[in-house]
Amino acid sequence: MTDFARATHVGSLLRPPRLLQARAEHAAGRLPEPELRVIEQESILEALAVQRDSGIGPYTDGEYLRTDFMSRLTEHVDGFAEQAPSLEWQSGDRTEEDSSILRLVGGKLAYRERFTDREAALLATHAPGPYKISLPEVTNFVIANWDAQVSGPHYPSRGDIVEDLSAVLQQEAAALAADGVQHVQIDAPCFIAFANPRILALLESEGIDPRALLRRCIEADAAVVRLLAERGVRVGMHICRGNYRGQWFNEGFYDDIAADVFGGVPVDHWLLEYDTERAGTFEPLQHVPAGTGVVLGLITTKTGELEDPDDLARRVDEAARFVPLDSLAVSPQCGFASEVQGNPLTWDEQRRKLDLTAAVAERVWGTA
Template sequence: MTEFTKRTTSPFRYDVVGSFLRPQQLKDARAQFAQGQISRAELTQVENQCIIDLIKKEEAVGLHAVTDGEFRRSWWHLDFLWGLQGVEKAQAEEGYVFHDEISRAETAKVVGKVSGENHPFVQHFKFTQAHVSAGTQVKQTIPSPAQALAEFERPENLAGIKQFYASLDEFCADLVKAYNQVIGDLYRAGCRTLQLDDCTWGALADWHEHPEHIPAYGIDATALDRNKEAFVEINNAVLKGLPADLTVNTHVCRGNYHSTWSNAGGHDYVADPLFTRERVNAFYLEYDSERAGGFEPLAQVPDDKYVVVGLVTSKSGQLEDKAAIIRRLEEAAKFHPLDKLCLSPQCGFSSTEEGNILTEEQQWNKVRFIKEIAEEVWG
């Protein structure tokens, strides 16, 4: 019988990406707050109770690293950017384009010099940390620096950068410092597991295979290689010099909004530099559909790094065939050692507050299903 390494830090053999379906009580409270019917303090009280309830459910289902479900956020990424100094919430010219629908049109606009002091996510982390059982780890999810750069480089946002910065390089330097400030504050608050969520690589993979999908705002096929370099450089600039006991993983996403998606294409084009050069401990990768391509690019992941194979979809409540998932894990192990693989959903269950189209019971059944498979494969 094969002996596998026992996981004591993230990623664990069965894991989740981060977000969970918002309970109706929380959705109602957010709507009431938006309409001025309850105060911020009253909304926070509802959020607190819903997060405490979620933590209990995560622990009951056997998760070793839990999150707050991103219950205090509207978006998986924008709320983090809105929490930076010098950044404000703004209307976008168009929402994010998904396969079947277009999202709400919101973005983050630079309105001054960017910095990371007093970020609200630090207090959010402290609350979650204070309510877990002994031995349970808290995973903090934030958008990657590359994702932030991509958002700020949207045409309607570039004017703000030009108003306060002499060059994009100067802006990027402040963005790196802002991330360093937030991550440092999270670390001092006790955070030891950080996940950088990143849709930029999925977009580049799609645009390389399908140039017709490239947005018509200043990006062309010849710029994709430059974007690859820019994204890995800014991610690594933030990752450089972090404490040795801070585990940093990344989730590479192809879009997850109301059970639809935005990008297709394998990891072949982005494997170098993503797998070969990005200084993370593990890669959470989407593999729940044919849009993900093959496992061959996993051969470029260094043997000392982990791959969390997202074979179970969060977009549907229907359970997959267990034998088929195990076969897929065996296929992935031809390109990266099985001892360095883990299993998770391909993405969160609710990357935005709208949530995917499945029930809460189906959501937890998915997590139990992943645990069952992991225990069968790795013991």
């Protein structure tokens, strides 16, 4: 992993107020599309400058062209309904239901048009160094976007959407490789659903074998990864527990899925949430194949409180008991804004988190 950044981040950044206002004005019909695009590009340039100044890489566009981390796909692929699922989000002291993000599967899923081409073009033109494009993966949709009434007439079981989604992702992945994109990140917040007792009970109530469904999703993701790897693209996969305005969706440790997931998806590196005790220990990292990198998501994006760099360096040392230090890196645990409103921290707090990430990498490895 020595050719990959020791200090990286998952991708999304808080949207500047000017961008949020421009989006609202455009939606209301008061701002023409060309003017919105100018503001989007200027906002992305600001995001790139923040990453450059912090020493974070590879670069992203902050996901500033997205409403949420999956929205580019759901807006440009046939088969998604206008209805949104109602998801239970956890915050530690309460549970909230919210349906303002995501869209239910409501028809046969089919690739209609490119959905990351503009992001790739902007980064190819403006990124000061290596950049990455993120794609969602099939498990997200299997867990969060299937509904018996809305999706069932087209896909009787939630697992039935797996192959069609994988085909969609493979088409976009092939196009990204043709664009010359060298780094792709696949975001998988719902793998932990297969370690979540609440979700496991739900699947079993539907007559689904959770382990068989997990392995079906793994193989679908592996097909996307293999396609990219065959075209010379480096691939990372990010696993967290959901990230919505400082809340999370899933509970569970890596232990229950590590052997299947780490051994089954042939990525170059994993980006793993490890900012709280909800993630468990580093012991499951023993299932990561030799030569595969691990980015430790030690720094939370859910609050603005700054972590102790001594504690972070100590935790890197702990992880090095299971993965060689030369195969490790550090990052925030997830994006700062997986959907447009973002997490409850300020722009300055976000910058300090990125600076801290780079400082820890410098301390541990002598370089970011």
